[in-house]
Amino acid sequence: MVLRSCWKSRHKIAGPAHCWMRPGFAALLWLCLTQFGSGSGAVGETKSVVQKDAEFDVTYNDTVTSDNQTIYAFNHTISRNKTEGVRVTVDVLSEGLESPILFVVRQKQAVLSFQVPLILRGLYQRKYPYAHVGRTLCQPPTRAASETQYFFVDVSTLSSLGTHYQLRVSRVDSFTLQTDKKFSFTASPSQPQYFKYVFPDGVDTVIVKVSSEMNFPCSVMSIQDIQCPVYDLDNNVAFIGMYQTMTKKGAITVQRKDFPSNSFYVVVVVKTEDEACGGPLRFYPLRPDELINAGNRTKVLDVVVSPAINSEVYVMGMLFCLGIFLSFYLLTFLVACLQNKRMNKREALLNPADMSPAETGKTPASPYEYGSFADNGSTLSSEAVTDSATSTDNNYGYMERSLDSVGRSRQESLSSVEEDDYDTLADIDSDKNIVRTKKFLCVSDLARKDKRILSKKYQIYFWNIATIAVFYALPVIQLVITYQTVVNVTGNQDICYYNFLCAHPLGALSAFNNILSNLGYVMLGLLFLLIVLKRDIVHNRALLRNDLNALECGIPKHFGLFYAMGTALMMEGLLSACYHVCPNYTNFQFDTSFMYMIAGLCMLKLYQKRHPDINASAYTAYACLAAVIFFSVLGVVFGKGNMVFWIVFSVIHILATLLLSTQLYYMGRWRLDSGILRRMVYVIYTDCIRQCSGPMYIDRMVLLVMGNIINWSLAAYGLIERPNDFASYLLAIAICNLLLYFAFYIIMKLRSGERIQCLALVCILFTAVVWGFALFFFFQGLSTWQKTPAESREHNRDCILLSFFDDHDIWHFLSSIAMFGSFLVLLTMDDDLDTVQRDKIYVF
Template identity: 90%
Template sequence: MLEFCCVPGWLVLMLVCWSPAAGGTNVVIQRDAQFDVTYDDTVTSDNQTIYSYNHTVSRNKTEGVRVSVELLSESAVSPVLFVVRQKQAVLSFQVPLILRGLYQRKYQYTQVGRTLCQPPTKAVAETQFFYVDVSTLSSAGIHYQLRVSRVDSFTLQTDKKFSFNATPSQPQFFKYVFPDGVDTVIVKVNSQKNFPCSVMSIQDIQCPVYDLDNNVAFIGMYQTMTTTAAITVQRKDFPSNSFYVVVVVKTEDEACGGPLRFYPLLPDELLDAGNRSKTLDVIVSPAINSEVYVMGMLFCLGIFLSFYLLTFLVACVENKRMNRKREGLLNHDASPAETGKAPVSPYEYGSFADNGSTLSSEAVTDSLASTDGNYGYMDRSLESVARSRQESLSSVEEDDYDTLADIDSDKNIVRTKKFLCVSDLARKDKRILSKKYQIYFWNIATIAVFYALPVIQLVITYQTVVNVTGNQDICYYNFLCAHPLGALSSFNNILSNLGYVMLGLLFLLIVLQRDILHNRALERNENTALECGIPKHFGLYYAMGTALMMEGLLSACYHVCPNYTNFQFDTSFMYMIAGLCMLKLYQKRHPDINASAYSAYACLAAVIFFSVLGVVFGKGNTAFWIVFSVIHILATMLLSTQLYYMGRWRLNSGILRRILYVIYTDCIRQCSGPMYIDRMVLLVMGNIVNWSLAAYGLIKRPNDFASYLLAIAICNLLLYFAFYIIMKLRSGERIQCLALVCILFTAVVWGFALFFFFQGLSTWQKTPAESREHNRECILLSFFDDHDIWHFLSSIAMFGSFLVLLTMDDDLDTVQRDKIYVF
């Protein structure tokens, strides 16, 4: 190609040269062209036209230049090549423009519009020339139109909206210069139409500008979008203190969740692109400054440090109350346990006695009517006492009873009594049980270390990939309220998890304080510590506090780069917390027969295993949902049997024969009701809930399997907790003021927390572009969004729930264990 010097505007030069490649004469025509003038011309392989433009470039003002071309000839055999030669760049494209989509499908466009990049100039003002060369290899004339125009509002203004149109062959980009005093801005692009799918990119000021669907992801930061896109840009990432905002409309909509249309895949087939014009708005606004960061961090620390202060004040008040109570007991020279009525051990051998009762009427009357005035115990109803008397009246002589000594020690006899007391299930040595439950803490601490280290390494890798590639579709942030700090893209979502860690540590300190006081009481051989109240075992409490801290750490890791592949990081210890809370509730009244740490964590590991399988294979996989539902129902039935018979059954080859025998003797032969009615009510309700959840999963097949699995755990925990409270009140026990305040406070906080949780600011169940449709602005201190508030409230609610479990049975601390019922 020949280079030409500048010529006067009225002169047209005709140059003829010999072109061996073309095999003939090639006429090169150069014209002085004007901005905003449409040139209607024809090009063949025998002639080449060069349009010469000049404009003034100023250092203080950037002026955009746009080249628009339309091909008027139909069925052109060869494309027309347009080459724009600038001082520091060359831009070339062909018309019709061929762009490729999914599966290499090809789309052609006869209208093309491109904006020229504007490299910065050092001079105050200078005149620059650029040339548009038009050529083709077609022997037949091809008719085209060319227009070069200046772009209005090429430089974006802060907080000023600008509207424009774009198509796949007519992308748009604009320049933004950081004003003085602004170090971070957020670029927002909005549209009223979901489709066609688009891409918004932030690129440095350099040539060429990557503004086509097939190259926009080569450089800078980019997002796919339907109606909303937002990228936070920091001055430190752009040495020139300016950047380009590039908007490209994609040739297809699959990247934004649009329908995947079927086309025959023919090698040379060109598909009709259709009308893919999209109107968009762009606005650049200053982001928050460092003062807002400091205020957000201080606010977060202040909230949770206030719980430490409140706990300290409550501890001081409680300590004074306990000291006054202890002094009162010393003055009376007797403890409540010593002044209480002597316990009666009411044995009722449900599996070994006829009619399910051998309890004497005196024993029932003494056991049910004994009360403690200081703790508000109510008598059983006269009807229940009369029924117990009637069931116990028999003509059996004393010689008919088995008076062997193992009646007080054989667990098969003790655990099959119809009415159990805590003393019946608290017979094992306290030191052995304490070591057994301490294993829960040490195991979860070990699990936490080995689980957290690879998680931290993985999310650091995720964040590095996002920063290096610029692909912001990898992570599902709330981009309208994602405040970066250092290498982290959304620091506020990470900071808001601090509450889990701080409140988990506070709960551990509270448990440690209770543990120390209990050990001191044991060293003093106090009867209230040795023989009264729910047996104190703190291993599960330590495990719960550790799990809460780990939930905060892993939730923060998840929010470094939230997406569907690492969502199990956020939920794994939620399963742990739900499981540990249920185990603690069961341990309160069944300390001797609670599950060991090894079996409990093995079951929780199976739950997490299914969670991973569900995320990977569960979406739309019928076979997986059938297998999971069957396992869910079978596990529920096995656990129900274990709880109903207090572990006094075995899963072996004779299980079916024993089941049929029980059905025949209890249901067909004599139609007797269940022996343990309370337990049966709980287990029937539990089976109904779990079978319903299994049916829902099998029918609906929710995409978010991890949340579905968590819902199963939470429903079972709430059901058991409600049963525990109801049975506690039904047994004549009461809830002390501190525990009642914790219950009411926790219930209210959970309600508000769930409200913010269901706002759904993003969802990895959809494409990144569809997820951004749910993004919202910050609502607290211009720093925290709805999900951050969920983190605050849920951490407080979990802490309150733990306190409820810790304090709900404090009213039994001076009640003998043989007067505390098991349910």
């Protein structure tokens, strides 16, 4: 009966009896079906419904109550070749509303409904009302060349009081974006905007850039497929498509293959609050349901869609990357050929044909050709002369050994020994304290263990780091694949901190260029391993032919740490590539873990050169590096502004520095037990108070004092500033200590009268220059996970090399070359000592 009365009452409005075919019949039937449950009075009470033929760009002022309902009927012509936007704008002029007004827009393939005031929720369910609302209607594609479509705007409310409103429907002439043409518009939380873009012929990838001069209010840009409804409110914009928060900059790369219709919507929404973009939180209301004045949150934005790079640029970028690093292989091959030719000539001149070096009776070069610890570079210091005389006269020095003794020591070194046979010779234990506490030590004093034992000891470095690399890398690869999958499935571009203005996708990878640029670490690490392998083979051949220089001269050749360094460089490239699959604060340690290892291994190698017998074992070294990585993870998770963590870390840092300083100063000849404090007081009393004598080992003391000053300063800086990027802070500590020790080594090497050969000098100068340029590009800061994703995008910049690589990619190129050069410096810097007896090479 209700449906029949509804039909009779509507028949006067709908027109003739054949209203079934009229466009408004669906609206009338919908009203009839909902009348039964929507009346404000008793069951069966009717509501006055008025349908009006409305026009575009006309403002309609009207009043609505619970007793009446108004339907505005619009029609417009759409064509297949032209897309016009339609925008509905509503203002509620009455204040103190009992109930909101409901607006329902019914289209051919979609229904859009919203209430005014529009209530949007923010953090902690805070509510923000908006009395001015503007929404754009979605435009489904049409197959006909031209078609007239009808849509209706229904206005109703449950309030018994009259509510005055304004309604205006207008066309959006600039609804379709043009390629490389900037378009400006305004948006607010209640007035989102979206536009359509159609891929032109021959363009498969575009980059959508949205920018604004205003930091706040915080905004969201989204890329959605052409479908209805369009999700254009703060509470639903993340439902489909790709989206990212933004303040001043936002950019998303869009590929044609992801949109079957060859077109998409660019949606821009202004958020109700700014905390997602790093802005200050508003005052918390006492009650979550309390309405808060939203304020003026209108934002002016610009959007431009530009074609991205094509496949030719990808190919050029990959060839450029390969070409740079393959050129190092070619250069290394040429240098190796020149060195072999020069060495063959020298051997032909020095040794007659068919005679070994031992048969020629030639002795190694005199140590005084390389100088000594001279104060002015020309004369020996009195301490050096005294020590030299002592080392030749007493039982603890080394005399010039005959060839027979050399042969016997070589036979002993080639005897069968086991890896755990360290310090088994009685003389090593008996005079260890006496030898290591001499005022001046020579390398022969600290190279007394069997060569094969030491070689096995240092080979453990390589095998351990290879094992660590496998167990570390596999979970990392699995995790970053999961990260990338989540980004691709959810469309949340805030998960990863890319440089979105220069992020070139390839397959499932969002920033292939950042991954490709890490190839240098892998290729140059492999090249360094090949160079070390070649030197290792040459040295072993020299030992087999009883070469006197290989047996008794130069810095002892142990290549295990070099192999570990090359492996660490390759792993740094692999893990850096994994990090750049989806860079964020939770996986930054992937990028830095092997940097700590590289810095630690380089310091160990520098120390091993002059202290082969007392260098740390692989197990101790990797345990210490594991502790560093452990603190790195703790610092990333708990270190941000946590005073307790920084106090604990600073205390541990200072204590570790003191313990290491003591270990280095006394060459390991001290004990950490209950009597350590008593012995410290005794040393202070006897050496400082009683006779005020200076330190016995002045050079070591200078190094350790400078090291302690630097480390204490870094600890104080961390305690005061508490930097957010703890991983980089920890890496800075490692690099500062490495540079200090390296500078000390070079200075002491020159002060000892030793020289640096041409190849090593070229490597030092080349590496220093490359490090300078690398650090310049590193500090450009194209993104930062220390801030919100929106704030990070403010630092994004366009590509600067081949339209494919950005500043950070160039950092990858240069830093990999610089690390390779640094390794070569460590490998070649003591080549000048290859003909100097070890009992004439000083320890420092």
